[in-house]
């Protein structure tokens with residue numbers, strides 16, 4: 122019986138699925154996607170908890186269930202679900218702006234709020250928020266997406282400081298990760314010319330793999346990373 126539970130949002134594919142496969146031998150996983158049929162394979166001993174985060178009522182129910190059914194043994198929350206609609210802001214419809222704000226930023230904020238209440242009681246816990254290289258450097262045609270990702274960095278740093286200031290424990294850590302160009306569904310949709318441009322600019326001369334990020338998450342959750350807190354970790358092959 123695996124005693125520690127870990128929530129991974131956006132675990133049906135891409136980075137989230139790689140993280141789930143990496144952590145599955147060691148933790149009981151609570152795996153999230155918009156719908157149960159988003160998962161093409163089921164990881165043994167895992168629990169599915171689905172919600173469309175663009176719908177505030179579904180997020181609210183998700184957080185209630187997380188606390189009620191998993192609060193006693195939740196060890197970590199990995200806010201990985203995200204989406205992007207790339208275009209100049211002048212042409213960005215309101216529904217796309219709202220979806221990026223809701224899924225990429227509002228949902229992690231409320232999941233952090235739920236997790237921090239749980240961790241305060243349990244006196245231990247780790248939050249990892251999946252930001253992006255564009256949250257630091259910006260990117261044309263991704264202004265709203267980049268703004269949500271910058272928000273996650275500030276959210277993580279602030280919560281790490283808040284936990285230290287308020288809670289009767291120093292075992293709560295809050296971090297963000299900024300991946301560069303990682304091969305996934307999200308990046309498959311980019312044009313060949315854009316991919317070529319990035320490849321030329323990456324010192325490691327390859328795109329990242331979801332497993333590169335999964336290895337980092339596994340380390341950050343371990344005791345060996347117990348002094349890494351309140352910071353943003355870049356994983357980008359040297360791309361600036």
Ligand SMILES: NC(=O)c1ccc[n+]([C@@H]2O[C@H](COP(=O)([O-])OP(=O)(O)OC[C@H]3O[C@@H](n4cnc5c(N)ncnc54)[C@H](OP(=O)(O)O)[C@@H]3O)[C@@H](O)[C@H]2O)c1
Nearest residue numbers: 131132133135136154155159174202203253303305306307
């Ligand atoms: N790939 C990269 O190069 C890269 C770089 C930097 C940062 N990131 C970040 O890393 C994270 C994962 O990226 P990825 O490339 O692995 O993405 P992906 O393959 O497109 O997977 C996105 C995940 O988010 C979920 N999701 C999408 N819309 C949602 C909604 N409305 N409500 C709830 N969940 C929703 C999806 O669930 P369904 O399957 O049900 O739709 C899926 O599980 C994202 O936060 C992304 O911004 C990625």
